[in-house]
Amino acid sequence: MTRWEPGARERLVVAAVDLFTEKGYDKTTVTQIAERAGVTRSTLFRYFPDKRDILAAGQETLSLLLTEGITEAPAGATPLEAVAAGLDRVSDAMGTLNRELGPLMKAAIAASAELQERHVLKSVGLATSITAALIARGVADPTAHLAGELGVLAFTRGYAEWSESDKQSERPLSYYTAAALNELRVASATLG
Amino acid sequence: MTRWEPGARERLVVAAVDLFTEKGYDKTTVTQIAERAGVTRSTLFRYFPDKRDILAAGQETLSLLLTEGITEAPAGATPLEAVAAGLDRVSDAMGTLNRELGPLMKAAIAASAELQERHVLKSVGLATSITAALIARGVADPTAHLAGELGVLAFTRGYAEWSESDKQSERPLSYYTAAALNELRVASATLG
Numbered sequence: 308m309t310r311w312e313p314g315a316r317e318r319l320v321v322a323a324v325d326l327f328t329e330k331g332y333d334k335t336t337v338t339q340i341a342e343r344a345g346v347t348r349s350t351l352f353r354y355f356p357d358k359r360d361i362l363a364a365g366q367e368t369l370s371l372l373l374t375e376g377i378t379e380a381p382a383g384a385t386p387l388e389a390v391a392a393g394l395d396r397v398s399d400a401m402g403t404l405n406r407e408l409g410p411l412m413k414a415a416i417a418a419s420a421e422l423q424e425r426h427v428l429k430s431v432g433l434a435t436s437i438t439a440a441l442i443a444r445g446v447a448d449p450t451a452h453l454a455g456e457l458g459v460l461a462f463t464r465g466y467a468e469w470s471e472s473d474k475q476s477e478r479p480l481s482y483y484t485a486a487a488l489n490e491l492r493v494a495s496a497t498l499g
Numbered sequence: 500m501t502r503w504e505p506g507a508r509e510r511l512v513v514a515a516v517d518l519f520t521e522k523g524y525d526k527t528t529v530t531q532i533a534e535r536a537g538v539t540r541s542t543l544f545r546y547f548p549d550k551r552d553i554l555a556a557g558q559e560t561l562s563l564l565l566t567e568g569i570t571e572a573p574a575g576a577t578p579l580e581a582v583a584a585g586l587d588r589v590s591d592a593m594g595t596l597n598r599e600l601g602p603l604m605k606a607a608i609a610a611s612a613e614l615q616e617r618h619v620l621k622s623v624g625l626a627t628s629i630t631a632a633l634i635a636r637g638v639a640d641p642t643a644h645l646a647g648e649l650g651v652l653a654f655t656r657g658y659a660e661w662s663e664s665d666k667q668s669e670r671p672l673s674y675y676t677a678a679a680l681n682e683l684r685v686a687s688a689t690l691g
Binding site: 384385386387388424427428430431447449450452453454456457460490491492493494495497498499 | 576577578579580616619620622623639641642644645646648649652682683684685686687689690691
């Protein structure tokens with residue numbers, strides 16, 4: 308299973324988010340990020356072709372974990388149960404670092420139009436991964452699309468709540484994503 | 500009510516889409532678009548600050564029409580009935596030009612990563628407008644978000660089908676968006 312391992316890549320992400328928060332995204336250079344992370348510029352470019360890719364870091368891993376969890380959900384699982392299994396898989400792979408990055412990334416994104424666009428594209432990419440994994444399970448098309456949107460809304464909401472939760476709390480990300488997904492499931496019955 | 504009137508703005512959009520399709524997005528210059536539309540470069544820049552804004556043309560109008568239709572839906576309308584009223588308002592304002600642009604825009608977008616990003620951001624902007632208009636009607640938050648996503652999926656699907664439909668057909672856009680919205684409503688009962 309894919310895991311986020313502490314190492315150069317993680318140090319680069321933490322350094323970048325720190326600097327984006329301190330100086331703003333536009334005023335942060337790639338050289339400063341590499342220096343802060345204690346790696347060379349060429350090491351940075353090996354991980355991230357472009358400065359803006361740094362905040363999208365982990366998207367590929369996220370998509371992979373979601374897809375794995377959905378694919379391996381029991382055959383009888385409903386579409387939303389499969390999505391919940393994908394979110395559980397993501398939760399298993401996310402540790403304290405991921406949780407602490409939440410508020411910092413939020414601040415950096417709020418301050419930059421470019422990062423906002425990047426963030427939106429990332430969310431849409433995740434929805435596409437969920438939809439594709441459900442279609443591969445035989446879920447019909449409009450249902451799969453809808454479940455993809457619900458999965459992203461649940462991840463976004465759950466991740467925000469987990470990031471902002473009491474640090475002493477031992478509740479994993481999956482506690483919050485499952486609650487958000489359930490709330491959306493209930494809401495879907497009130498669409499009319 | 501806002502309408503798409505034939506004029507410089509529309510000629511610019513048609514010229515741009517034609518050129519994007521013929522030459523590709525990257526190889527089309529602003530000067531060529533202005534020439535083809537029979538306007539000056541400064542007229543073009545009055546309407547569109549940036550080349551990529553041309554294909555996002557109409558987004559603001561779309562958002563406005565959706566919001567108007569949702570806001571003015573009867574007090575007893577369910578969230579999805581209000582969204583349908585918004586889509587009907589859009590349909591009333593869209594004529595043959597909008598329909599014929601569909602396949603051309605699709606081809607231009609398929610050929611350009613930048614336009615794909617722009618298109619995704621446009622869709623997310625529409626979802627946000629629908630959600631905000633529903634919240635203003637007193638719809639609770641997760642339901643409003645969900646209905647926003649359904650509205651955009653229904654618009655995207657309905658617009659694609661309308662654009663590709665038999666030109667002799669007199670069915671308006673709203674016929675296709677209503678069918679798509681209903682399909683999504685039915686699908687929402689199969690999420691599990």
